[in-house]
Amino acid sequence: MVALTALRTAVGSPRGAIPAGILVFIVACAVFAPIIAPYAYDIQNLPGSNEAPNAAHWMGTDEFGRDLMSRIIYGARTSLSVAVTAISISVVAGMTLGAMAGYFGGAFDRAVTAVVDLTWSFPEILIALILIAIIGPGLQGTMIAISIAYLAQFTRLTRAQIMALKNETYVEATANLGAGNFHIIFRHLLPNAITPVIVAGMLATGDAIILEATLGFFGLGAQPPTPSWGAMMSSGTAQIFIAPWIIIFPGLAIAITVISINLFGDALIEALDIRNRLRSV
Amino acid sequence: MALLSVRDVSISIGVIDPVEGVSFDLDKGEILGVVGESGSGKSLTAMSVMGLLPRIGGRLRTGSVVFDGMELNTMSEDGLRRLRGKRIALISQNPMTSLDPIIRIGAQIDQVSTLHLGLNAAAAKARSLDLIAQLRIPEPEQIHRAYPHQLSGGMKQRIVIAMALAADPDLIVADEPTTALDVTIQAQIIQIMVDLVRDRGLALMLITHDMGVVAQACDRVVVLYAGRVAETNTVEAIFADPQHPYTRELIRCIPRHGQAPGSLKGIPGMVPSVMDYPGGCRFHPRCTQAIDICKALLPVLEAKTTGFAACHLSEARVQ
Numbered sequence: 001m002v003a004l005t006a007l008r009t010a011v012g013s014p015r016g017a018i019p020a021g022i023l024v025f026i027v028a029c030a031v032f033a034p035i036i037a038p039y040a041y042d043i044q045n046l047p048g049s050n051e052a053p054n055a056a057h058w059m060g061t062d063e064f065g066r067d068l069m070s071r072i073i074y075g076a077r078t079s080l081s082v083a084v085t086a087i088s089i090s091v092v093a094g095m096t097l098g099a100m101a102g103y104f105g106g107a108f109d110r111a112v113t114a115v116v117d118l119t120w121s122f123p124e125i126l127i128a129l130i131l132i133a134i135i136g137p138g139l140q141g142t143m144i145a146i147s148i149a150y151l152a153q154f155t156r157l158t159r160a161q162i163m164a165l166k167n168e169t170y171v172e173a174t175a176n177l178g179a180g181n182f183h184i185i186f187r188h189l190l191p192n193a194i195t196p197v198i199v200a201g202m203l204a205t206g207d208a209i210i211l212e213a214t215l216g217f218f219g220l221g222a223q224p225p226t227p228s229w230g231a232m233m234s235s236g237t238a239q240i241f242i243a244p245w246i247i248i249f250p251g252l253a254i255a256i257t258v259i260s261i262n263l264f265g266d267a268l269i270e271a272l273d274i275r276n277r278l279r280s281v
Numbered sequence: 282m283a284l285l286s287v288r289d290v291s292i293s294i295g296v297i298d299p300v301e302g303v304s305f306d307l308d309k310g311e312i313l314g315v316v317g318e319s320g321s322g323k324s325l326t327a328m329s330v331m332g333l334l335p336r337i338g339g340r341l342r343t344g345s346v347v348f349d350g351m352e353l354n355t356m357s358e359d360g361l362r363r364l365r366g367k368r369i370a371l372i373s374q375n376p377m378t379s380l381d382p383i384i385r386i387g388a389q390i391d392q393v394s395t396l397h398l399g400l401n402a403a404a405a406k407a408r409s410l411d412l413i414a415q416l417r418i419p420e421p422e423q424i425h426r427a428y429p430h431q432l433s434g435g436m437k438q439r440i441v442i443a444m445a446l447a448a449d450p451d452l453i454v455a456d457e458p459t460t461a462l463d464v465t466i467q468a469q470i471i472q473i474m475v476d477l478v479r480d481r482g483l484a485l486m487l488i489t490h491d492m493g494v495v496a497q498a499c500d501r502v503v504v505l506y507a508g509r510v511a512e513t514n515t516v517e518a519i520f521a522d523p524q525h526p527y528t529r530e531l532i533r534c535i536p537r538h539g540q541a542p543g544s545l546k547g548i549p550g551m552v553p554s555v556m557d558y559p560g561g562c563r564f565h566p567r568c569t570q571a572i573d574i575c576k577a578l579l580p581v582l583e584a585k586t587t588g589f590a591a592c593h594l595s596e597a598r599v600q
Contacts, residue, residue, distance in 0.1 A: 170379050170380055173379040176331065178365035192381070
């Protein structure tokens with residue numbers, strides 16, 4: 001299908017191939033963490049704390065003597081799973097809401113648009129912080145908070161597309177052959193509207209990793225000893241002058257992941273030729 | 282009792298009344314041509330038959346549309362939806378955009394019969410392949426797998442016809458089904474439709490502005506002008522002895538083989554806007570034979586020497 005062809009084009013282009021390769025590597029790290037990681041992420045070794053990078057510990061050790069590289073590899077699990085799960089929930093919920101609002105219009109549309117525009121007017125981090133204050137810190141709370149923080153974006157994007165698509169002749173023609181509303185929405189409208197939403201979701205995943213790291217940095221995300229890149233950076237601030245690698249390596253992991261996602265997203269936009277459709281939000 | 286009986290239908294959209302007092306009957310196995318220029322109310326009449334007026338903000342002001350004993354005018358949207366596609370199918374004007382660009386041709390035809398006839402995937406596919414073949418498209422298997430952009434306009438229109446036929450409807454409403462196609466393809470597709478209607482004993486309401494198409498396909502004709510019926514008769518009679526000057530002009534607009542260059546004339550003037558219909562007969566400003574009474578009195582549809590027409594002139598002639 002269109003999306004698959006575009007994915008192949010994006011991976012094949014030089015601009016997309018490198019970030020795609022890096023992303024595959026990071027995802028592999030997350031999936032195969034127990035095999036790849038040289039040490040367990042929670043084994044403390046106080047005499048060996050704050051060791052600089054060396055042959056035994058390629059990225060050094062943290063303030064409890066835990067191997068930093070192992071913790072970063074396991075941290076990829078936390079960051080990626082939280083971001084991907086949250087954005088997936090957000091995309092599905094946003095598409096459903098946006099499709100209903102765009103297709104049925106009326107009071108339901110006005111209500112959805114009002115709420116969505118209200119949340120859209122605040123930065124995601126603020127919404128996430130407020131929500132975590134309500135739900136309470138932890139992995140689950142972070143996921144829910146992030147998914148709600150990005151809901152507005154997908155709802156708006158889907159709604160705008162559905163409004164344009166529902167007046168297409170083929171939609172009318174299907175209705176004239178007796179198709180019901182749900183058949184029209186799920187069989188004809190959403191498949192035609194999905195491409196830009198998928199790309200927006202891909203780019204939002206990069207943002208969500210930063211948001212998760214930020215929440216982790218504030219101690220609101222994954223709780224110790226679960227490794228999370230944000231929380232690792234936070235604990236590194238205390239040692240920034242004596243053991244700077246504790247803050248540098250998780251920071252690099254975040255930066256490389258997010259930059260790769262954004263570059264790959266750009267290549268995908270290019271391959272799909274949808275820059276104009278994304279601009280509508 | 283006819284399959285479809287349209288009685289004294291007047292349509293309002295907001296403050297305007299684009300269609301007034303249109304009546305006709307249509308029986309199984311019959312092809313009815315609804316003819317007129319743009320703006321004469323052809324498509325609106327078709328929409329009233331499909332119960333689609335509310336979708337464009339219109340309503341039936343007076344009259345009734347009875348299909349197989351059911352009054353469509355007062356039927357719920359749910360009831361109408363069950364009729365659409367299954368018993369009454371609409372073939373729309375524009376084949377280029379009537380197919381979903383990202384769904385395979387086959388799946389689009391299949392879904393009509395799965396939806397209305399409850400067929401399983403394999404049965405629906407077999408049925409679609411059969412339909413594609415009946416529409417004289419070569420290599421049905423290959424077309425079944427194709428996407429709309431891989432087909433030509435004429436093929437797409439045939440697919441749209443196949444979709445309309447997929448659930449075995451009793452009545453097909455075709456709103457200018459060949460307007461977007463070139464003339465040779467147009468003649469072919471009209472012929473295919475005529476053959477299918479004859480084979481299956483369907484009723485076809487064929488909306489067109491082309492008297493040539495009418496001559497090729499129809500049994501009876503309703504000529505609409507400015508939202509009212511100008512004349513109605515059988516095809517043979519209307520071509521042999523048109524009673525209304527407008528019908529005569531329409532027939533004169535068909536190009537003929539061996540016609541002298543420059544002798545093909547259109548009808549001067551335009552269909553008046555629905556906002557300001559002229560008093561009296563609505564055709565009188567364009568009519569070459571208009572007499573005084575035409576400017577003063579709206580003619581009613583009445584029996585003439587042959588068929589029915591709404592014209593003062595033929596009446597004068599009959600007397």
